[in-house]
Amino acid sequence: MKHALILSAGLAVALAACGQKTEPAPVEAPTAAPATTGDMAAMPMAPAEAGKSGVGSGVITAVDAAAGSVTIDHGPIPGVGWPAMTMSFKAVPAVVAKAKVGERVQFDVTVRGRESEVTAIRPE
Template sequence: MRIITLMTALAAPLVLAACGPSDDAADMSETPMDDEQMAMDGTDMPMMGDRLTDGGAMKSASAEGTVTAIDPEAGTITIDHGPVPAIEWPAMTMAFEADQQIRDDVKVGDEVSFEFRTGEAGSVVTSIVKK
């Protein structure tokens, strides 16, 4: 998933440059904005979500699932987990970063309850308990 994100981030400026300026962009550059147009009234802009309100901070949540893989080299544990309503995630299987002690506490096939933090930098298991 990181490769797709990186490729998208690298390709987006090229696509935008190829499109060239629109007539609307030319019109906007000729019309200065007044203070009222530039003021932000504290409402979120579309597509910005929580980044405006919490600066992209990590969010904590908990879930239940089954350990499907443990990768000591990558420092990850993959869990097939149910929905996480607190952060509006559907059920999915994903890899979480996890320190060695957490990885050592479980094995593939274990049903677990776990707590984690997630944000722009990724998701990290902070505690895990076998069911």
């Protein structure tokens, strides 16, 4: 009788363990020793986030020189996967200086993550 009870208890524990999922042990990122030579090539660096570029066309609706931005009511921009919309963009200083409200333009835009920047505008 004792053997049957011990065997039943062992079997119950084994069956209970079979249905449980186990989490893999966390893997820690290796730490790099600091460069002692002053050579930046030896420093570990995160990979640069790849950006997308596209060309759009639209009408400039606002220019904010202090913020370094332009707002454009633009059509779809397939190169970056955007539908038509009105949005504010960061812009390089040359674009901000050249942009005029109400002007219809073609523009180059670069997108990295959630950041977008107009790098050039041309009259349309």
